[in-house]
Amino acid sequence: MQNADKEDADAERGSLIWISGATEGIGLGLARNVPYGDARIINLSRRPHPHHESIFLDLADPESWDNVGAHFADSLANFRGARAIFIQNAHMKGMTGFVGEVPPDDYARDITANVAAPLRLGEMFLRAVGESGFAGEAGLVMMSSSSARSPTIGQSVYCAGKAALEMWVRVARRELAMRDRRNVWVTAVRPGFVDTPLTRHVAAMADDHYPIASQMRRQMEQGIGVMDIDSAARQIWAALPTDQSLLLFGEQVRREA
Known part of the structure; x- marks a missing residue:
């Protein structure tokens, strides 16, 4: 009887929020700044969240996708x-390096995890x-990056994945409109330069593998635009829901319908 009561209570709660990668970086910020007090927040990650329900997700393991x-x-x-x-935020730390020089199995895993x-x-x-x-209102946020438009040397998979993600959003929005699914919105978000473990990981790379690493380190040291x-999370939540296909933060403002 207690389980049935719990299921009924969950069904009646006002907000159901999934955030992939909610244990660190922007995902952590998004989880602890959810603006709905009645929300059931679910972390999708390889690591359990200390405060929220967690479902195992390994971006490189398609079987875990099916479970999600x-x-x-x-x-x-x-x-x-x-x-x-x-909010699809999770990203696997891929192999930064030049095409044809990264170990092939690592490159294939990077494509699986960060594109597919x-x-x-x-x-x-x-x-x-x-x-x-x-x-009710159904929203899908796909976290993107300025790398969707900038061909960053050493980040071929990352750039391709973000560009593909933004095009996927644009197509999905048009298909939803054709089906008159007015309660569903989909958007991509470029959050700008945010101080996260992933940002620090790539900033620490050698310049011969990732030529803009030294520039990133200088920007972080000086705190310019970081x-x-x-x-970052509060800015993103404040912009939702949205009728835009792309939300930009920390770069020249440009919106795409």
Whole structure:
């Protein structure tokens, strides 16, 4: 009886929020700045979150994607709250280096984790929303980067993945509009230069592998245009929901419908 009562209580809660990679970086900031007091927050990550429910996700392991997809479907099946939002934020630290010089197995794993996984997870969320018949606000945020438009030497997979992600968002928005699914919004977010473990990881790279590493280090040392994770998270939440396909922070303002 207690389990049934808990399921009923969860179904009635106003907000259902999934954040991949909520244990560090921008994902951590997003999790601790969720603006809905009644939210059920779920971390999708290889590491459990100390304060929130966690579902195992390994971007390099497609079987774990399927488990996340099943969790989307199960959670939305009887959900009667106001909103369901998935923020695809997780990124695997890929192999920075020149094309043809990175070990082939590592390069293939980077493609699986950072190109295929985000698109598949986004598709699974939208499928679960549609098949559940959820009538509240459904939002999908795909975290992108200025690398979607800048061919950064040493980051071929990262740049290609972010560019593909933004085009996927644009196509998905048009398809949702054709189906008249007005309760569903999808957007990509370029958060700007945020001080995260991933940013520090690539900034520490040797310049011969990643030529802009020294520039990044100088910018971080001087604090020029660098945001902390909580400030970045609050900016992102304040801009949602949105009717834009791309939200830009920390760079020249340009919006795409």
